[in-house]
Amino acid sequence: xxxxxxxxxxxxxxxxxxxxxxYFAMLYFxxxxxxxxxxxxxxxxxxxxxxxxxxxxxxFAVALILKxxxxxxxxxNHRGRxxxxxxxxxxxxxxxxxxxxxxxxxxxxxxxKAFLYLHNTSSFLWVAIYLIHQARMMRQ
Numbered sequence: 001x002x003x004x005x006x007x008x009x010x011x012x013x014x015x016x017x018x019x020x021x022x023y024f025a026m027l028y029f030x031x032x033x034x035x036x037x038x039x040x041x042x043x044x045x046x047x048x049x050x051x052x053x054x055x056x057x058x059x060f061a062v063a064l065i066l067k068x069x070x071x072x073x074x075x076x077n078h079r080g081r082x083x084x085x086x087x088x089x090x091x092x093x094x095x096x097x098x099x100x101x102x103x104x105x106x107x108x109x110x111x112x113k114a115f116l117y118l119h120n121t122s123s124f125l126w127v128a129i130y131l132i133h134q135a136r137m138m139r140q
Contacts, residue, residue, distance in 0.1 A: 001069040005061075010134075012054075012061040017127045019051035024120065052104070059097055085133035089126065096122040 001009075026044045062070075070090060073083070099119035106112040 001065055005065050005068070009061040009065060012057040013127075013130055016051065016055050016058040017123075017130075019047060019054060020123055021127070023047045023051050055100060062093055081136045081139070082133050085129050085136060088129050089133060092122050092126045092129065096126050 023044070026047060070086070073086065074090075078086075096119060099115045099122060103112065103115040103119050106115055
């Protein structure tokens, strides 16, 4: 993987992950000061919008490293550090990305909640495993 690809992937993960975690915190951990407002924080809608706008950068970043890093390691049957976390990331990414898309287009409450839980769970796992994957690579 080229250094520029790695830096872009790290940046895309950081901005998508941070905006998602901040939005999650605003939604579930902050109580609104106005009892008549549906928002818990004045920036809640803006943070959600930024997360939705910036998340495609992560999809592009993963697509960018697909051939030169992901498929190359899988084809060569890589057995070194980061194999398990890398394979877990490969399994989590489509779940996270598709559940995000389906969350935006779901038409009823049941499917919306299902995609919401799926997206939140896969996203938190993605961030945690991505950090573990990077920590293992830095120790090499």
